[in-house]
Amino acid sequence: MRHLRALCAIADTGSLHRAARLLGVSQPSLTTQLRRIENALGAELFRRERTGCRPTLLGRSVLSRARPLVDGMSALVSEALAEVDAARDGGPLLRIGATASRVIGGWLRRLRVALPGTDISLRVDVSAHALLRDVGAGLLDVAFVHEVEGSPLAVPDGLRRHVLLDREPQFISLSRDHPAAARPVVDLGDLATDRWMVDPSVDGEWDGVRRVLHAAGLDPPVLHGDYLTAASLVVLGEVVAPCQPTSGPREDMAIRPLRDDPLAVRLLLVSRPGTDTVVVYGELEAAYREAARGAAPYHQWLVRHRSPLARTP
Template sequence: MEIEVRHLRALCAIADTGSLHRAARQLGLAQPSLSTQLRRIEEEVGGALFLRARTGCRPTPLGRLVLSRARPLVADMSALVAEARAAAVAGPQPRIGSTASRALAGWLRRLRHAQHEPSLHMDVSPNALLRMVAHGHLDVAFVHEVEGHPLRIPEVLRVRVLMHREPQFVSLPADHPAAGKTVVDLNDLADDRWMVDPAVDGEWDGVHRMLRAAGLNPPVLHGDYHTAASLVATGQVVTVCQPTSLSRPETAVRRLHGDPLGVRLLVAARSDTDLDDVYPALEDAYWETARESVVYHQWLQQHLGRGSLTRAG
């Protein structure tokens, strides 16, 4: 007997309902049929998956192990069926991957207005997203490439550059002495702890090179974006951030003097057609987000010129 998705779905139903009778009713089966099916599954895996008692069915240790693997498979299959049904009605919808960006909300909104219903896969690793596009698991990826740390772009991909060099700003506590400045020098932050996310391709190397070039060797903590935001807000660290980030009551986003760290923003797909379907919406969303950040908007006007911002409003 080969175990199929329907068998895994039956195991999940038994565990969820705690009863062969209720699980059979949920699955639309006769209880004897479900009992026979369970017995054959247990013979296949080589052990009992449930303890049967008058009070119901409880997973055995082996059952818990099998269920831990079965549940995500059943969920993935349900998602696949739902996605396929939606595609059959409306046509294939874009599968988008992205690293963190404030432009995402506007991008997805524009695609939905154009009668797309994209799926979204987030990952801190640009290289991982590019591999997913190359292998056909995603249609498009919007990623960033940290200066000095080139991404490994598979040869099969087509790439468009949204920003050749987006300067990275700094997020610091609102009551930090340097928060009163429009432009912050790295030496103003010499006594601060920094936080970086080492899981982001190139981020630690980029920040380390930036600090070393300034002659600084501060304590560096490792953490994700959410942790960094919390620690900045409580005055414990400073961190590099995207220039589209917005200041909040507890935090201030400022430009770094000389723009010592930058990233390149890329969009990758397996064909120009895939890029054409989603790139204009992303471009519009990015410039909309850039205008919302006063500091970044001013930087763009200074470095790209007012004419370069005309198409973005």
């Protein structure tokens, strides 16, 4: 459905740039997504012209089938949610959305203890913008998202923001036999000849990495792919890849901070008005502290920077 919504947005706006703004994603991410769809079909769906994007004959055919599916799915979700609300016995419900994070498991475990009897659901999505739209539409109660530095998220009006961490450094994952793995802190210059792998479907990720590499005067080859694939290639020494500092220890991979922390994200909990987030936020913070203490390179980084997160509450 995400692919179909993207095609409809491109057709409706006539521009990849305007469609990306409508969907709340970066243009490179949307361009990559469209390229993947066209590669899967083996033909172009849009002609890129100076005045914008125009559907091809195949594109018009696909769109004629996509629009009813997109509209039908929106109606199905709304009706299903209404039926769930009507069928519930009045017990509390908490609908959580999150971008991928090592913190989620501990957060859920803590919430189930802190909120007994609450029906807690979870949806994980690579797109922070998609989760924020669903909070704004009332499909989720809260969303824990990562905002890449330099690529601000479009938070719908009326939602509440709670900053868990204003600046979380992003570390680098590399093979155990990489020369830089022997050092506690890695310089970007040590990775100048490496291939990098970035997931362009993660909102702001590719833009952030590209800015940092450009500022350092580096232009390494960059592969696009999901981070599960990236991890397998990192182990083999084929690529290096940015990663969350809370990433757990692995015997086959080294995770190191980058000198001066050029890559960073802001961690936000966004909620609907009226949602009681005192317990939700408190347990998220506790789960984050736990994950940070369990990741030795990050805990050492927190100690060096005298972060309150390094202290045991």
